[in-house]
Amino acid sequence: MYQKNFSRSPYPRNRADAARRQNARFQSRGPNRQSINSANYVSRPIGETIKEEYVAKNRFADFLIVEELKQNILGRGYEVPTPIQDQTIPEILNGRDVVGIANTGSGKTAAFLIPIINKIIKNSFEKALIMVPTRELAAQISDELKSFSQNIRLTKVLCIGGASMNQQVYALRSNPNVIIGTPGRLKDLINRRLINMSQIKTVVLDEVDRMVDIGFIRDMEYILGLLPHERQSLFFSATVSPQIAGIIKSFSNDPLTISVKTHETAANVEQDIIKVRDAGDKMEKLHAMLRQEEFKKVLIFGRTKWGVEKLSNSLTQNGFLATSIHGNKSQGQRQRALMEFKQNRLQILVATDVAARGLDIEDVSHVINFDEPATYTDYVHRIGRTGRGNKLGKALTFVM
Secondary structure: OOOHHHOEOOOOOOHHHHHHHOOOEOOOOOOOOOOOEHHHHOEOOHHHOOOOOOOOOOOHHHOOOOHHHHHHHHHOOOOOOOHHHHHHHHHHHOOOOEEEEOOOOOOHHHHHHHHHHHHHHHOOOOOEEEEOOOHHHHHHHHHHHHHHOOOOOOOEEEEOOOOOHHHHHHHHHOOOOEEEEOHHHHHHHHHOOOOOHHHOOEEEEEOHHHHHHOOOHHHHHHHHHOOOOOOEEEEEEOOOOHHHHHHHHHOOOOOEEEEOOOOOOOOOEEEEEEEOOOHHHHHHHHHHHHOOOOOOOEEEEOOOHHHHHHHHHHHHHOOOOEEEEOOOOOHHHHHHHHHHHHOOOOOEEEEOHHHOOOOOOOOOOEEEEOOOOOOHHHHHHHHOOOOOOOOOEEEEEEEO
16 A cells, blocks of 8 residues: 555546546656556556456377477476467467467467477477567567577577677577567678578568667568568567558458457556656655565656666665666666566666567566657556566556
């Protein structure tokens, strides 16, 4: 229960009633910003009401995959697939092009990695390309691939900016089975003729909507246009805009669309606002919250790289275990910050929206929007970092 001096939302529990009774909006602060109704930041977990439980049609042991891979999956404690895994893995194994639409934190990564690993076990010459919007997501997928492919002969390379180009060039010369990267670095390496696109038999675009949002659409189209006609194309996204639909139509063959998306925001995330008068009041209330016992592992989002760094330094100077992650930091610094946060060596990670997509960090107790997001979609992805794995989470947004 938050203290009264935090000025909790006066909105009722029903979001529709809240929207009718309150139309508080913040002003756009740039060409890409949208006006978001503050009522959209208020919601109670759907867990408070009865919801239908998804019943999986399969268990991982039922999938037509090789025994070594099944053992690795079971070794990670996975027995029953999530809805997106349950419905897409059989189709991908059958060679279909697939468009998977699901909420953040739904297990999309395993949905495409498991069939890819199975292909490689059956044919050591199999090649796959996985394209994602951020370095952090690329690194996370690389780690997941390593975990699922233990004791399996499989080679991979991570192709991202902020990391050694020479190491990536060296790794590519060994003709790896799986290339994971961001569009900019992939395009650079392709233009240097270091990636043989004619060998790629499976291509995955993960978080497609985010790649479009941050301006990678031309690079995506360029890279996809170089791939052989005979291939399997897999697209995973939380939303499918007309732009994305156009890309899918142009670069896939009779794709099967599978949507398991349920709610715009995580069903088990309690959402509320904290009203503040000014910047000083905002900082005072933030400090007071972070000193409460329940704020064990907190991800704070800011709008700008400079603002995030300033906030992180301020929190550190006031005795909090905090660090930051943003685009001005080297890849090594960003990876260390994430690792320390994941390992609970830090209480607080302050980040720009670079950390809002795809990252799977266990047991984040709270997401705090210190600065409001540019779009409601960004908000949805920010708060999706908490309340993962059927656990309850809380999201708080500061509003003036």
